[in-house]
Amino acid sequence: xxxxxxxxxxxxxxxxxxxxxxxxxxxxxxxxxxxxxxxxxxxxxxxxxxxxxxxxxxxxxxxxxxxxxxxxxxxxxxxxxxxxxxxxxxxxxxxxxxxxxxxxxxxxxxxxxxxxxxxxxxxxxxxxxxxxxxxxxxxxxxxxxxxxxxxxxxxxxxxxxxxxxxxxxxxxxxxxxxxxxxxxxxxxxxxxxxxxxxxxxxxxxxxxxxxxxxxxxxxxxxxxxxxxxxxxxxxxxxxxxxxxxxxxxxxxxxxxxxxxxxxxxxxxxxxxxxxxxxxxxxxxxxxxxxxxxxxxxxxxxxxxxxxxxxxxxxxxxxxxxxxxxxxxxxxxxxxxxxxxxxxxxxxxxxxxxxxxxxxxxxxxxxxxxxxxxxxxxxxxxxxxx
Amino acid sequence: xxxxxxxxxxxxxxxxxxxxxxxxxxxxxxxxxxxxxxxxxxxxxxxxxxxxxxxxxxxxxxxxxxxxxxxxxxxxxxxxxxxxxxxxxxxxxxxxxxxxxxxxxxxxxxxxxxxxxxxxxxxxxxxxxxxxxxxxxxxxxxxxxxxxxxxxxxxxxxxxxxxxxxxxxxxxxxxxxxxxxxxxxxxxxxxxxxxxxxxxxxxxxxxxxxxxxxxxxxxxxxxxxxxxxxxxxxxxxxxxxxxxxxxxxxxxxxxxxxxxxxxxxxxxxxxxxxxxxxxxxxxxxxxxxxxxxxxxxxxxxxxxxxxxxxxxxxxxxxxxxxxxxxxxxxxxxxxxxxxxxxxxxxxxxxxxxxxxxxxxxxxxxxxxxxxxxxxxxxxxxxxxxxxxxxxxxxxxxxxxxxxxxxxxxxxxxxxxxxxxxxxxxxxxxxxxxxxxxxxxxxxxxxxxxxxxxxxxxxxxxxxxxxxxxxxxxxxxxxxxxxxxxxxxxxxxxxxxxxxxxxxxxxxxxxxxxxxxxxxxxxxxxxxxxxxxxxxxxxxxxxxxxxxxxxxxxxxxxxxxxxxxxxxxxxxxx
Numbered sequence: 001x002x003x004x005x006x007x008x009x010x011x012x013x014x015x016x017x018x019x020x021x022x023x024x025x026x027x028x029x030x031x032x033x034x035x036x037x038x039x040x041x042x043x044x045x046x047x048x049x050x051x052x053x054x055x056x057x058x059x060x061x062x063x064x065x066x067x068x069x070x071x072x073x074x075x076x077x078x079x080x081x082x083x084x085x086x087x088x089x090x091x092x093x094x095x096x097x098x099x100x101x102x103x104x105x106x107x108x109x110x111x112x113x114x115x116x117x118x119x120x121x122x123x124x125x126x127x128x129x130x131x132x133x134x135x136x137x138x139x140x141x142x143x144x145x146x147x148x149x150x151x152x153x154x155x156x157x158x159x160x161x162x163x164x165x166x167x168x169x170x171x172x173x174x175x176x177x178x179x180x181x182x183x184x185x186x187x188x189x190x191x192x193x194x195x196x197x198x199x200x201x202x203x204x205x206x207x208x209x210x211x212x213x214x215x216x217x218x219x220x221x222x223x224x225x226x227x228x229x230x231x232x233x234x235x236x237x238x239x240x241x242x243x244x245x246x247x248x249x250x251x252x253x254x255x256x257x258x259x260x261x262x263x264x265x266x267x268x269x270x271x272x273x274x275x276x277x278x279x280x281x282x283x284x285x286x287x288x289x290x291x292x293x294x295x296x297x298x299x300x301x302x303x304x305x306x307x308x309x310x311x312x313x314x315x316x317x318x319x320x321x322x323x324x325x326x327x328x329x330x331x332x333x334x335x336x337x338x339x340x341x342x343x344x345x346x347x348x349x350x351x352x353x354x355x356x357x358x359x360x361x362x363x364x365x366x367x368x369x370x371x372x373x374x375x376x377x378x379x380x381x382x383x384x385x
Numbered sequence: 386x387x388x389x390x391x392x393x394x395x396x397x398x399x400x401x402x403x404x405x406x407x408x409x410x411x412x413x414x415x416x417x418x419x420x421x422x423x424x425x426x427x428x429x430x431x432x433x434x435x436x437x438x439x440x441x442x443x444x445x446x447x448x449x450x451x452x453x454x455x456x457x458x459x460x461x462x463x464x465x466x467x468x469x470x471x472x473x474x475x476x477x478x479x480x481x482x483x484x485x486x487x488x489x490x491x492x493x494x495x496x497x498x499x500x501x502x503x504x505x506x507x508x509x510x511x512x513x514x515x516x517x518x519x520x521x522x523x524x525x526x527x528x529x530x531x532x533x534x535x536x537x538x539x540x541x542x543x544x545x546x547x548x549x550x551x552x553x554x555x556x557x558x559x560x561x562x563x564x565x566x567x568x569x570x571x572x573x574x575x576x577x578x579x580x581x582x583x584x585x586x587x588x589x590x591x592x593x594x595x596x597x598x599x600x601x602x603x604x605x606x607x608x609x610x611x612x613x614x615x616x617x618x619x620x621x622x623x624x625x626x627x628x629x630x631x632x633x634x635x636x637x638x639x640x641x642x643x644x645x646x647x648x649x650x651x652x653x654x655x656x657x658x659x660x661x662x663x664x665x666x667x668x669x670x671x672x673x674x675x676x677x678x679x680x681x682x683x684x685x686x687x688x689x690x691x692x693x694x695x696x697x698x699x700x701x702x703x704x705x706x707x708x709x710x711x712x713x714x715x716x717x718x719x720x721x722x723x724x725x726x727x728x729x730x731x732x733x734x735x736x737x738x739x740x741x742x743x744x745x746x747x748x749x750x751x752x753x754x755x756x757x758x759x760x761x762x763x764x765x766x767x768x769x770x771x772x773x774x775x776x777x778x779x780x781x782x783x784x785x786x787x788x789x790x791x792x793x794x795x796x797x798x799x800x801x802x803x804x805x806x807x808x809x810x811x812x813x814x815x816x817x818x819x820x821x822x823x824x825x826x827x828x829x830x831x832x833x834x835x836x837x838x839x840x841x842x843x844x845x846x847x848x849x850x851x852x853x854x855x856x857x858x859x860x861x862x863x864x865x866x867x868x869x870x871x872x873x874x875x876x877x878x879x880x881x882x883x884x885x886x887x888x889x890x891x892x893x894x895x896x897x898x899x900x901x902x903x904x905x906x907x908x909x910x911x912x913x914x915x916x917x918x919x920x921x922x923x924x925x926x927x928x929x930x931x932x933x934x935x936x937x938x939x940x941x942x943x944x945x946x947x948x949x950x951x952x953x954x955x956x957x958x
Contacts, residue, residue, distance in 0.1 A: 185440065186547075186697045213568075215597075216647075216696040219647065246595075246618065246622045246647070247647035274644075276621060279644050309673075338688060339734075339735070340725075341688055
């Protein structure tokens with residue numbers, strides 16, 4: 001019995017050795033033929049399809065060793081690493097491949113970003129990170145992600161509802177309006193969500209809030225109406241230029257300007273010459289609807305202010321017009337002694353200032369989960385066809 | 386269970402290996418500053434969820450009995466005691482039953498002078514809201530030590546109910562200071578003795594027109610209260626700071642700083658190692674801090690985070706064991722409460738981290754208090770508006786965290802309290818020789834005499850006074866909004882509908898205790914407790930020690946070791 005088992009085992013081992021030998025011979029042969037890479041990679045993809053990510057990765061590495069420029073092998077390697085160890089491992093492998101190259105492979109980086117978002121959407125307990133990841137995927141055409149957002153919204157989950165509303169889902173907008181009616185006290189989160197929706201359905205409830213006793217609700221409603229392009233609310237917004245609350249006046253003036261009404265322009269120009277840089281920054285933010293030369297000059301001057309928070313805000317504002325300046329300011333702030341400033345600078349980069357893959361790759365490794373999500377979403381946005 | 390945040394495997398093992406006693410010992414034995422992450426001890430626990438929507442929570446710590454008092458309310462005001470681990474150790478009890486008005490946003494502060502907490506809240510009586518309060522003690526029968534008193538006078542449109550009435554206590558002058566925002570955006574305050582009675586009149590801490598969100602802390606180095614608040618002028622928003630002399634309520638000149646688009650909720654506490662005030666204020670979203678020396682000189686400001694700090698959400702509490710502060714707020718990036726450790730010099734010691742769990746709608750109005758002699762804070766908040774949920778958070782930091790204490794041009798604290806250039810009084814105090822007068826509504830009153838203190842409420846709640854449309858002496862500040870309404874001498878914004886005096890919704894009736902038909906088998910042990918028809922030893926979980934304090938009301942119900950009135954709507958955690 002022992003001999004029979006020994007013989008069977010020997011047979012298995014011999015058979016395995018023969019297979020290995022055969023595979024090695026095939027690989028060597030493939031290396032010598034033009035169609036060799038295709039055959040090897042086909043074999044790699046086959047292994048990956050059968051769940052052997054390690055085997056697929058080994059073949060990809062072998063091919064990349066032979067031809068470091070092989071984009072097909074790189075895709076296989078990244079997909080194998082995603083399957084084997086997740087997006088961070090794929091990023092490791094990709095960055096090892098990038099090395100000192102001057103150009104990224106946008107197609108491959110996109111796969112890593114999508115994998116990261118899918119991973120966060122599947123596993124992350126933090127609702128904001130999870131839902132932002134789902135939103136980024138839904139915006140990228142991922143039907144499953146959109147369906148999951150809809151499920152959450154139907155279950156009255158605020159974060160999902162807000163994200164769906166921002167994607168133009170009218171049912172989500174209606175749910176937000178319903179929640180607005182029953183939310184006690186500060187309603188700013190709901191108001192901001194309606195302001196992001198772009199839906200005209202949001203205009204009547206926000207107009208009603210312009211007379212809310214809570215000044216924060218009035219200010220947020222004014223801002224929301226401006227972002228919604230609610231020109232029919234101009235007559236309701238103008239009286240707020242005399243509101244006792246400064247934040248309400250500022251938001252009303254900014255909203256009116258976005259609606260092409262200059263009633264609040266004088267007030268904004270007045271505070272644009274404030275002795276306090278932080279107030280000049282407020283004016284610049286609200287005047288950003290008219291980014292003329294004098295506006296850009298104001299913002300550029302604020303990027304040199306001694307207050308890091310002012311520099312941060314100015315970098316956000318100037319980014320669409322001078323990405324280099326914005327990146328330089330934020331890079332400097334990323335070296336601040338203040339961990340809060342470093343975190344805020346990282347957020348700003350990930351939320352839209354950064355448009356180069358090197359910076360976005362760095363942000364994919366951020367300790368801040370939201371920065372990771374935002375960077376991945378930005379990569380999808382930039383590489384979307 | 387110990388949960389760690391941003392903490393690797395080695396860190397977890399280190400924390401697990403560290404017993405609570407060991408951690409405390411380490412805190413005191415280590416002199417060099419050390420940095421560590423915040424740690425959650427156990428999960429978030431709904432400790433006071435009476436049913437229905439609740440607005441506002443707070444927590445204070447009684448070191449004598451080793452218990453926290455947790456409060457919440459919306460209609461009635463409720464309380465419950467929890468131990469150092471954040472677990473309930475008393476039955477929930479009613480602090481104000483809602484019969485005399487609609488209450489919300491309670492606040493709490495303990496004093497060992499009375500062995501009790503002063504609990505304050507806003508209460509709608511007729512049209513405006515008033516600040517009310519009473520003393521609550523762990524050892525008082527039924528926990529209620531004094532009757533309910535009224536602290537505010539309804540001027541300036543009454544009190545703004547969405548911001549809890551701040552409280553601090555002076556252990557030198559043996560009195561509390563309570564401060565609140567008015568509907569007309571003024572800040573008022575009143576001293577309160579350890580019996581919960583108003584001392585003197587209303588103190589005008591800031592004129593109406595552009596102020597909000599007061600918070601208070603007491604500085605032992607000077608026997609002064611630090612008052613932090615925010616507000617605006619015609620061309621900017623900013624933060625403000627004043628000192629208030631505990632002995633007589635004299636108010637210092639204000640410092641205005643922290644200019645920005647909007648400034649909102651505040652928190653303040655004193656670093657007892659340096660005698661400096663650290664104040665935080667919300668940017669909606671975002672949080673800044675400022676450090677003041679004991680004499681009130683601004684030493685510096687710092688940005689904490691863009692994740693925390695909203696219009697109704699910010700708390701700050703110092704812990705003398707760690708030498709650091711805990712800042713808490715609703716978290717921008719989740720539905721939970723976020724927290725951040727602030728170094729003793731007001732700079733961020735960590736990034737913001739989620740420190741709670743279990744919210745489906747959101748986590749609102751968080752505040753925190755530290756537990757004396759430990760590196761713990763109890764973070765209290767309203768999870769999904771259900772009431773009060775607590776979460777114990779610990780820090781391994783010692784020596785105040787990173788950085789050096791800030792020093793200014795006048796590093797020596799100015800112990801002498803500033804005389805009172807109180808808002809509303811344009812003339813010098815004529816009663817300085819008598820110890821200093823009190824500025825009330827633009828005029829000086831001799832020491833000891835203020836606005837007439839309201840009489841203690843009678844045993845039966847008075848009927849709500851009808852809104853009195855007395856004249857307003859100031860122009861209507863809400864003309865741009867369509868015109869305000871003059872109520873009790875103050876302007877209300879248009880559309881403002883202060884919560885009406887709604888009767889407390891009839892709560893579900895609780896089962897009455899059933900009698901025991903057999904003799905008490907625990908008589909030889911001091912007597913058992915009859916629970917649902919059966920005898921259990923006294924002190925057994927679910928039994929109540931001591932006589933029923935509600936016999937005059939028809940008999941109470943023993944729930945979780947404590948007596949509550951019949952009909953108390955309790956959903957036990």
